[in-house]
Amino acid sequence: MNWTRHLAMLFGIGRVPRAPGTAASLVAALAAWPIAIAYGHWVLLGLGLAVGLVAIPIAGTYARECGRDDPSECVIDELAGQWIALAFAPPTLLRFALAFALFRYLDIRKLWPVSEAEKLKGGLGIVADDVAAGLIAGLIVLLFVNGGYL
Numbered sequence: 001m002n003w004t005r006h007l008a009m010l011f012g013i014g015r016v017p018r019a020p021g022t023a024a025s026l027v028a029a030l031a032a033w034p035i036a037i038a039y040g041h042w043v044l045l046g047l048g049l050a051v052g053l054v055a056i057p058i059a060g061t062y063a064r065e066c067g068r069d070d071p072s073e074c075v076i077d078e079l080a081g082q083w084i085a086l087a088f089a090p091p092t093l094l095r096f097a098l099a100f101a102l103f104r105y106l107d108i109r110k111l112w113p114v115s116e117a118e119k120l121k122g123g124l125g126i127v128a129d130d131v132a133a134g135l136i137a138g139l140i141v142l143l144f145v146n147g148g149y150l
Contacts (some may be wrong), residue, residue, distance in 0.1 A: 007076055008062035014073035022104055024075035027080035030099050036091040048083030052131050055080050060123025070118075070126050081107060081130030088138030095141060095150050102137035 009015060016023040036044050055058040062074050085103040089095035106114055107130055114136070118129035144150045 004046040004058055004061045004065070005098040008071075008074040010079060012074050016085050020073055020075050021078050021107065024078035025082045025100060025104055026109075028079045029086060029096060032083050032086045033091060033096065036086065041087045041090070044083055044088035047079040048080050048087055048134065049131075051076070051081035051083065052127050055127045058123065059126040063123065063126060077127045078107070080127060081099065081132075081134035084131060084134030085137035085141070088142045092143060092150075095145065098144070098150065099137055099141045102140055103133055106133035106137055 006012075010024055010027070012050055013024045013027055014020045032044055035047065058076055059074050063069060066074075082100065082103055085099040086096060089099040110118060110129065114129050114132045117132040118125055120128050141150070
C-alpha cells in the first residue's frame with residue numbers, strides 16, 4: 001500500500017471526476033465544524049498548519065511519482081488551506097460558507113499573492129498557494145466579523 005498516494009489524494013477524494021479540490025474542501029469543512037465547536041479556532045488553525053507541514057513532502061513525493069508539477073488529484077493541500085481559512089471564521093453556517101467560498105475562489109483564481117506562492121518548487125509550491133489562499137480568505141472573513149457584517 002502506497003501511503004503517500006493515499007494521503008495525497010485524501011483516501012480517494014482526489015479521484016472525484018469533477019472538481020476534486022472543491023470536493024476535498026467540502027470534506028475538510030465538514031470535518032472542521034465539530035473540531036471548531038469542540039476545541040476552538042486555535043486548535044483548528046494549528047491542525048491546518050500541521051497538515052500543511054506534513055503535506056509538503058507528501059505532495060512533493062506524489063508529484064515526482066506522477067511526473068507532474070501539481071497533480072489535480074493531490075488534494076491534501078486543500079485540507080490544510082480550508083482548515084486555515086475556517087479557523088478565522090467563528091462557527092456559524094454563514095461564516096463557514098463564506099470562508100469556504102472565499103478559499104475556493106482564491107485557490108482557483110490564483111490572484112496575487114497566491115500566484116506567487118504557487119511558483120515555489122515541489123511540494124512547497126503545491127501547498128503554499130493553498131495556505132496563502134486560506135490565510136487571505138480567513139482574514140477577509142475576520143474583517144467582516146469584526147466589522148459587524150457577519
